[in-house]
């Protein structure tokens with residue numbers, strides 16, 4: 001068992017990496033518990049749910065809305081949940097974002113924890129206390145910072161995760177390497193084939209690595225006023241691609257990483273051969289590297305994105321492989337990343 005801590009203003013979060021969901025009952029407090037999951041995860045993993053009322057969301061990004069959050073709050077009310085209650089989010093990134101958001105607004109905030117079941121949620125969405133729902137298609141326009149009491153990561157839950165969803169999670173693992181660990185980037189490159197085959201030890205190592213990278217950054221800047229902005233690498237373009245083209249988050253991030261690599265090379269921060277290596281790694285992980293269509297619409301949607309501040313945007317550049325730098329640029333400069 002490994003344990004990594006995240007310290008936030010709303011409390012500390014214990015991230016436990018363990019091959020055993022049997023630990024779950026010992027983590028849940030002895031107060032009324034309510035479970036939030038989705039219809040895919042429930043099919044495979046309900047036998048590990050605590051004996052508690054369960055709200056089953058329809059799987060997918062389209063469920064991550066304020067209306068759905070209100071529906072869950074209403075359900076909690078009818079179930080008699082109060083300030084002492086505990087909410088457990090058991091599922092992928094959508095379930096985690098939704099659970100954290102509901103837990104942070106219901107009765108001005110109640111305790112919660114996660115069992116993330118997608119690779120993307122295990123290495124990213126469940127870590128760091130950012131919660132959010134989409135508004136009119138714009139990603140995470142309404143949200144909070146609130147740390148879960150615990151995150152229990154059992155990599156065996158990935159056994160039922162479809163391959164495409166597994167690959168989507170790898171995009172965020174590449175992002176973490178690009179931000180903070182050149183060596184791990186090349187290790188991913190060397191073992192791409194085995195990673196795709198889900199080699200147990202490699203997958204565990206990747207999860208641990210990503211959690212540690214993210215925890216280190218969040219511990220420096222929980223509320224994203226500085227260092228944490230680096231975690232948005234690939235997300236300026238990626239979120240807009242996700243919104244416009246309705247492709248999964250991980251795939252949009254992959255395309256967004258290439259976009260960021262293009263701009264970084266143009267700014268003289270990334271060498272051409274490094275950009276080529278990044279594309280090579282993403283391709284070998286069977287992730288997309290080209291924006292499929294509608295670049296103009298995607299660009300226009302960034303103009304409305306929440307990260308835009310006036311006419312400038314805090315864009316995350318790559319400073320070689322393994323380092324990132326946030327530089328405010330005129331939003332118009334983004335057009336030169338389109339290829």
Ligand SMILES: NC(=O)c1ccc[n+]([C@@H]2O[C@H](COP(=O)([O-])OP(=O)(O)OC[C@H]3O[C@@H](n4cnc5c(N)ncnc54)[C@H](O)[C@@H]3O)[C@@H](O)[C@H]2O)c1
Pocket residue numbers: 038039040041044059060061064091092093094095097117118119120121124125126127128129130131132139157158159160161162165168249250
């Ligand atoms: N809060 C954050 O810091 C943060 C960071 C990164 C991403 N996110 C959010 O995470 C979301 C993406 O997460 P995701 O890719 O997990 O999406 P998701 O939750 O939609 O899960 C993807 C699919 O996999 C299924 N699934 C999950 N676990 C499974 C399992 N073990 N077996 C079978 N099927 C399983 C789900 O039902 C769904 O169909 C996005 O909304 C993104 O904005 C949040």
